[in-house]
Amino acid sequence: MAEITFEDIVKPENLVYKKTDLMTDKALSYCPGCGHGTAHRIVMEIIEELGLEEKTIGVAPVGCSVLAYEFMNIDMTQAAHGRAPAVATGIKRVYPDKIVFTYQGDGDLAAIGTAETIHACNRGEKIVIIFVNNGIYGMTGGQMAPTTLPGMKSSTSPFGRDVESMGNPLKMTELVAQLPGTYFVTRQAVHTPAAVRRAKKSIRKAFENQVNKKPGISFVEIVSNCNSGWKMTPTDSNKWMEDNMFPFYPLGDIKVDGQLVK
Amino acid sequence: MGELKLMKGNEALAEAAIRAGADAYFGYPITPQSEVIEYLMAEKPYDRTGMVVLQAESEIAAINMVYGAAGAGKRVLTSSSSPGVSLKQEGISYIAGSELPCVYANVVRGGPGLGTIQPSQADYFQSTKGGGHGDYKQIVLAPASVQEMSDFVKLGFDLAFQYRIPVLILSDGVIGQMMEKVELFDQIPRLTDEEVAEKYPWATTGKKKGTERRIITSLDLDSNKMEEHNLHLQRKYKTIVENEVRYELIDCDDAEYIIVAYGSSARISQKAVQMARKKGIKVGLFRLITLFPFPAKQMQELCKKGVKGWLAVEMSAGQMVEDVMLSVKGCAKVEHFGRFGGIVHTPEEVLRALEEKIIGD
Amino acid sequence: MTEEIIIAGFGGQGVLSMGKILAYSGIMQDQEVSWMPSYGPEMRGGTANVIVIVSDERISSPILTIFDTAIILNQQSMDKFEKSVRPGGVLLYDPNGITRHPVRKDITIYQIEGAQLAAEMGNTKIFNMIVLGAFLKVKPIVLLENVIKGLKKSLPERYHKLIPMNEDALTMGMKNVVCSNSLN
Ligand SMILES: Cc1ncc(C[n+]2csc(CCOP(=O)(O)OP(=O)(O)O)c2C)c(N)n1
Ligand code: SF4
Ligand SMILES: [Mg+2]
Numbered sequence: 133m134a135e136i137t138f139e140d141i142v143k144p145e146n147l148v149y150k151k152t153d154l155m156t157d158k159a160l161s162y163c164p165g166c167g168h169g170t171a172h173r174i175v176m177e178i179i180e181e182l183g184l185e186e187k188t189i190g191v192a193p194v195g196c197s198v199l200a201y202e203f204m205n206i207d208m209t210q211a212a213h214g215r216a217p218a219v220a221t222g223i224k225r226v227y228p229d230k231i232v233f234t235y236q237g238d239g240d241l242a243a244i245g246t247a248e249t250i251h252a253c254n255r256g257e258k259i260v261i262i263f264v265n266n267g268i269y270g271m272t273g274g275q276m277a278p279t280t281l282p283g284m285k286s287s288t289s290p291f292g293r294d295v296e297s298m299g300n301p302l303k304m305t306e307l308v309a310q311l312p313g314t315y316f317v318t319r320q321a322v323h324t325p326a327a328v329r330r331a332k333k334s335i336r337k338a339f340e341n342q343v344n345k346k347p348g349i350s351f352v353e354i355v356s357n358c359n360s361g362w363k364m365t366p367t368d369s370n371k372w373m374e375d376n377m378f379p380f381y382p383l384g385d386i387k388v389d390g391q392l393v394k
Numbered sequence: 395m396g397e398l399k400l401m402k403g404n405e406a407l408a409e410a411a412i413r414a415g416a417d418a419y420f421g422y423p424i425t426p427q428s429e430v431i432e433y434l435m436a437e438k439p440y441d442r443t444g445m446v447v448l449q450a451e452s453e454i455a456a457i458n459m460v461y462g463a464a465g466a467g468k469r470v471l472t473s474s475s476s477p478g479v480s481l482k483q484e485g486i487s488y489i490a491g492s493e494l495p496c497v498y499a500n501v502v503r504g505g506p507g508l509g510t511i512q513p514s515q516a517d518y519f520q521s522t523k524g525g526g527h528g529d530y531k532q533i534v535l536a537p538a539s540v541q542e543m544s545d546f547v548k549l550g551f552d553l554a555f556q557y558r559i560p561v562l563i564l565s566d567g568v569i570g571q572m573m574e575k576v577e578l579f580d581q582i583p584r585l586t587d588e589e590v591a592e593k594y595p596w597a598t599t600g601k602k603k604g605t606e607r608r609i610i611t612s613l614d615l616d617s618n619k620m621e622e623h624n625l626h627l628q629r630k631y632k633t634i635v636e637n638e639v640r641y642e643l644i645d646c647d648d649a650e651y652i653i654v655a656y657g658s659s660a661r662i663s664q665k666a667v668q669m670a671r672k673k674g675i676k677v678g679l680f681r682l683i684t685l686f687p688f689p690a691k692q693m694q695e696l697c698k699k700g701v702k703g704w705l706a707v708e709m710s711a712g713q714m715v716e717d718v719m720l721s722v723k724g725c726a727k728v729e730h731f732g733r734f735g736g737i738v739h740t741p742e743e744v745l746r747a748l749e750e751k752i753i754g755d
Numbered sequence: 756m757t758e759e760i761i762i763a764g765f766g767g768q769g770v771l772s773m774g775k776i777l778a779y780s781g782i783m784q785d786q787e788v789s790w791m792p793s794y795g796p797e798m799r800g801g802t803a804n805v806i807v808i809v810s811d812e813r814i815s816s817p818i819l820t821i822f823d824t825a826i827i828l829n830q831q832s833m834d835k836f837e838k839s840v841r842p843g844g845v846l847l848y849d850p851n852g853i854t855r856h857p858v859r860k861d862i863t864i865y866q867i868e869g870a871q872l873a874a875e876m877g878n879t880k881i882f883n884m885i886v887l888g889a890f891l892k893v894k895p896i897v898l899l900e901n902v903i904k905g906l907k908k909s910l911p912e913r914y915h916k917l918i919p920m921n922e923d924a925l926t927m928g929m930k931n932v933v934c935s936n937s938l939n
Contacts, residue, residue, distance in 0.1 A: 185600075185601060186601060186603060189466060189598045189600060198613060201609045206601050207598035207599065207607050208607065208610070208611075209466075209598055209610040209611070210492075210612070212484055212485060212488050215455070215461075218455040218456075218458035219459065221455075221462065222420065222458065222463035223462040223463055223466050223598070225418055225463065226417045226418050226466060226470070227466060227587065230599075247451055247452060248451070248454075248455050248458070250451075251450075251455065
């Protein structure tokens with residue numbers, strides 16, 4: 133039997149998975165096991181699948197995903213910490229026919245950028261917000277975030293978050309769902325293939341809403357891990373996320389087509 | 395001749411924004427400049443030219459909206475007064491760092507803190523020496539009339555796009571609130587999206603297949619590259635210093651003494667010069683139009699012509715005077731006269747200061 | 756010609772708009788003008804004043820402390836601005852509500868019963884136009900026809916029907932201004 137060569141295998145008919153062209157070839161700078169990479173990929177896949185590449189402008193935050201523009205192969209603007217919804221508003225208001233999204237962490241969106249988030253949502257800006265909630269400030273080395281769970285340890289809550297003195301975790305997604313300017317609000321995860329499929333479906337819906345000029349923001353939270361900040365192995369972090377984060381931040385749609393899900 | 399109108403400085407600035415073909419204004423109310431957004435909202439610029447006007451939730455949000463839209467190649471502006479401009483500083487640093495064009499106005503009021511709503515020029519340092527973080531400069535235009543409040547919007551956009559730099563129109567409560575005759579320039583058409591994409595290839599207008607993507611950022615984790623970027627910025631600022639200095643000399647030909655002032659202080663000082671000339675004092679007015687770039691060379695030349703003393707007149711405790719000192723390099727005496735905290739000096743006070751501080755001894 | 760004027764009274768007396776109409780009239784006859792109001796909380800219910808300069812030349816300082824003419828419409832402003840009239844200058848005031856009348860001997864003092872005349876004409880809103888008429892009689896720095904032109908230019912179309920009434924008020928002011936000291 134003839135030897136099987138590389139060329140024999142790499143044929144279009146054998147293709148089972150292809151990285152989207154909308155991700156650059158640059159190696160991801162995220163920690164191995166981190167959810168950011170998967171979240172980037174599915175956002176870019178949806179933009180490619182919907183054929184939106186030529187009219188999409190993304191806004192990167194300050195946080196681990198500040199370098200999103202290195203990996204997302206589309207036009208991108210990097211915003212100051214917390215200001216992505218305002219930056220996106222500026223772009224969308226002068227280009228109502230283009231597709232604009234922000235990609236933000238929980239510190240960025242729910243602490244320093246709370247005002248920008250609430251007001252962009254309340255004005256019903258016709259943009260997509262992808263909100264990656266890992267319950268911690270990953271980039272700066274694992275400090276407490278507004279989303280850090282009660283009792284959860286971080287470098288600025290070394291004995292666990294004491295809600296008495298440090299305040300309670302903020303459920304920004306439930307909060308924005310109450311605003312008339314949000315059209316679609318959902319909470320997803322990307323730690324298993326099934327979760328990725330569901331998250332992708334939500335992100336597709338979010339972008340479709342914008343394409344179809346639906347009235348208001350589409351807001352997709354992705355509960356994610358930060359194995360480095362949580363000081364766990366990737367596997368342990370995913371397990372910990374299921375056991376601790378999901379009960380507090382339950383997955384599923386919160387508002388669909390402008391209606392709160394009962 | 396363009397249309398003649400009696401307008402407040404703030405209104406003239408707003409009208410000029412529409413006529414300059416601006417695509418958007420983002421702002422937040424604060425005295426003494428709220429007429430800018432009030433005028434724009436009442437004028438319905440969207441119906442006139444398609445220009446967008448949005449009242450943001452804060453000055454921070456407003457400047458970041460400007461950042462986003464400017465990064466996408468549009469002609470956008472914001473305006474505020476001192477406390478609000480302090481809030482904008484982070485955004486301005488980002489705009490300078492990522493080399494975006496924009497125009498913004500500060501109708502200065504007295505500080506520090508909440509201060510007063512009355513006129514002041516105490517934001518000179520903030521405007522010319524940084525304001526935000528990092529080694530950056532912005533072009534600073536100082537209107538001294540309602541006419542210039544209008545003209546500098548157009549000039550500001552031209553300079554902003556030529557150099558891809560933020561341009562600050564540094565006004566004050568006097569110029570913002572007073573009415574004067576203004577000749578409005580004719581409507582400049584807004585660029586279409588296609589024209590923007592063609593004219594400004596750096597702008598994030600959506601990546602065409604097979605082309606390089608555009609990234610608007612001020613970040614580079616590689617310090618060597620960041621230093622290179624800083625050097626590039628410094629070269630740009632040098633070009634601006636060489637080419638964009640603007641000023642006006644009044645009665646300086648035979649002047650033994652010179653008053654340096656900008657904005658409303660220049661108007662008041664001009665009256666003091668008239669009064670002094672009546673008394674036979676040979677004094678002239680050096681009115682700064684650009685605060686950055688600062689006309690250092692031009693001051694040195696006057697020094698060589700034998701000017702014996704310089705009086706820096708400003709509504710601050712002494713800010714611009716430092717640049718006058720650096721410019722004349724000890725060739726003649728430099729003194730400062732200022733009122734501050736919202737008090738506007740009178741022509742009589744300026745004349746007295748000239749006589750006492752410069753001529754007197 | 757340069758005329759430097761302060762108009763001072765209560766907020767609501769039409770002080771600012773009187774200044775504005777005067778400035779507009781100056782523009783109508785190709786003059787340079789500036790209009791600098793006091794602004795801020797001081798205006799709310801309290802005193803309002805505006806400095807108006809009309810000149811054939813470029814105007815230097817829009818803020819002044821000495822004036823060719825002071826138009827004074829309440830007691831506080833009288834206390835504040837009587838002393839700010841240039842020697843040889845003019846002080847025009849409405850005696851209504853004034854308890855301490857001006858005393859200077861080196862300026863010419865005129866009175867106009869603006870409030871009373873406005874009440875007689877059945878419209879308190881034209882008070883400021885009566886006072887403006889009185890001023891223009893004393894200092895005809897702008898032509899009446901240019902005031903009307905200025906009004907037309909500055910008022911929205913829907914208010915143009917009020918112009919004849921304003922014209923009557925101006926004439927009323929011109930007719931009724933009286934000199935109250937014997938300087939000239
Ligand atoms: C004005 C400002 N304040 C603070 C910082 C420092 N900083 C950078 S990222 C970050 C937290 C980011 O956390 P998060 O948004 O949750 O993103 P993650 O890294 O967890 O994805 C902070 C505080 C900054 N860059 N700018
Ligand atoms: S620090 Fe956390 S959020 Fe950042 S890349 Fe690593 S795992 Fe991901
Ligand atoms: Mg985080």
